[in-house]
Amino acid sequence: xxxxxxxxxxxxxxxxxxxxxxxxxxxxxxxxxxxxxxxxxxxxxxxxxxxxxxxxxxxxxxxxxxxxxxxxxxxxxxxxxxxxxxxxxxxxxxxxxxxxxxxxxxxxxxxxxxxxxxxxxxxxxxxxxxxxxxxxxxxxxxxxxxxxxxxxxxxxxx
Amino acid sequence: xxxxxxxxxxxxxxxxxxxxxxxxxxxxxxxxxxxxxxxxxxxxxxxxxxxxxxxxxxxxxxxxxxxxxxxxxxxxxxxxxxxxxxxxxxxxxxxxxxxxxxxxxxxxxxxxxxxxxxxxxxxxxxxxxxxxxxxxxxxxxxxxxxxxxxxxxxxxxx
Numbered sequence: 260x261x262x263x264x265x266x267x268x269x270x271x272x273x274x275x276x277x278x279x280x281x282x283x284x285x286x287x288x289x290x291x292x293x294x295x296x297x298x299x300x301x302x303x304x305x306x307x308x309x310x311x312x313x314x315x316x317x318x319x320x321x322x323x324x325x326x327x328x329x330x331x332x333x334x335x336x337x338x339x340x341x342x343x344x345x346x347x348x349x350x351x352x353x354x355x356x357x358x359x360x361x362x363x364x365x366x367x368x369x370x371x372x373x374x375x376x377x378x379x380x381x382x383x384x385x386x387x388x389x390x391x392x393x394x395x396x397x398x399x400x401x402x403x404x405x406x407x408x409x410x411x412x413x414x415x416x417x
Numbered sequence: 418x419x420x421x422x423x424x425x426x427x428x429x430x431x432x433x434x435x436x437x438x439x440x441x442x443x444x445x446x447x448x449x450x451x452x453x454x455x456x457x458x459x460x461x462x463x464x465x466x467x468x469x470x471x472x473x474x475x476x477x478x479x480x481x482x483x484x485x486x487x488x489x490x491x492x493x494x495x496x497x498x499x500x501x502x503x504x505x506x507x508x509x510x511x512x513x514x515x516x517x518x519x520x521x522x523x524x525x526x527x528x529x530x531x532x533x534x535x536x537x538x539x540x541x542x543x544x545x546x547x548x549x550x551x552x553x554x555x556x557x558x559x560x561x562x563x564x565x566x567x568x569x570x571x572x573x574x575x
Binding site: 260261262263264266267268270271274275292293294295296335343346348349350351352354355357358359360362363364367373374376377378380381382384385386387388389392396397400401403404407408410411415 | 418419420421422424425426428429432433450451452453454493501504506507508509510512513515516517518520521522525531532534535536538539540542543544545546547550554555558559561562565566568569573
């Protein structure tokens with residue numbers, strides 16, 4: 260089970276844009292240089308976050324990217340869901356009902372499958388952690404990185 | 418983020434073999450008919466569980482599949498890891514160190530990245546749930562299915 264690499268990029272961009280709040284909006288060319296990425300690649304990565312109302316982008320020479328909401332109101336769960344989709348990692352296909360094994364079950368299959376319930380419980384524990392963390396939490400966790408980010412950004416000339 | 422369908426098959430096979438303990442080993446042709454699957458497909462699905470010491474298979478006309486250990490000693494985490502691999506879903510590629518953004522960081526990157534730590538914490542919550550459930554728990558959760566499984570199995574003639 261693997262998460263797409265877009266999640267790591269998305270979270271780093273959100274945290275960076277949060278730290279650069281006073282300098283926002285950040286032009287895409289700067290954000291791309293920031294992470295040493297091609298502009299088009301980064302744009303494509305960030306589009307789902309714009310659609311989800313997490314980032315906002317403005318056009319023009321003074322345009323660029325910024326957080327669409329205060330970082331304390333953007334949960335990590337939202338960012339992950341915007342990039343990975345809302346579906347659960349474990350899909351129950353009702354294997355219990357298949358073949359000879361599922362014959363003559365009566366009303367036994369009215370409730371959810373115990374295997375599915377257990378896998379769902381584990382995923383809820385994971386989601387609970389992600390829903391309980393915000394971009395602001397991640398920003399506050401690394402004060403040195405915040406200072407370095409603002410310092411490096413203020414030195415940019417192009 | 419999606420888990421392979423092998424996890425659902427693996428867990429159902431383990432639970433079914435647990436319920437059929439007294440009739441084990443279960444021939445592959447019966448187990449395949451049980452779930453209405455091609456034998457070769459099912460064999461391939463179950464091989465990682467044999468390699469992980471969760472299932473055992475014996476050759477010959479009286480041979481077949483059974484749990485390699487008591488079901489209370491097989492955690493759901495073990496089954497998932499055998500089928501999905503031991504890697505974490507979130508991979509940290511140290512994005513913080515890339516490009517202009519990572520310049521002049523000094524010893525700041527000695528510790529783990531906060532984003533990676535947070536994602537790891539969420540995965541640990543997920544793993545803790547899976548590690549805390551065993552095949553025996555899943556078996557006990559569905560007494561009606563246990564009775565039906567044993568009843569249906571005892572009626573098989575081929």
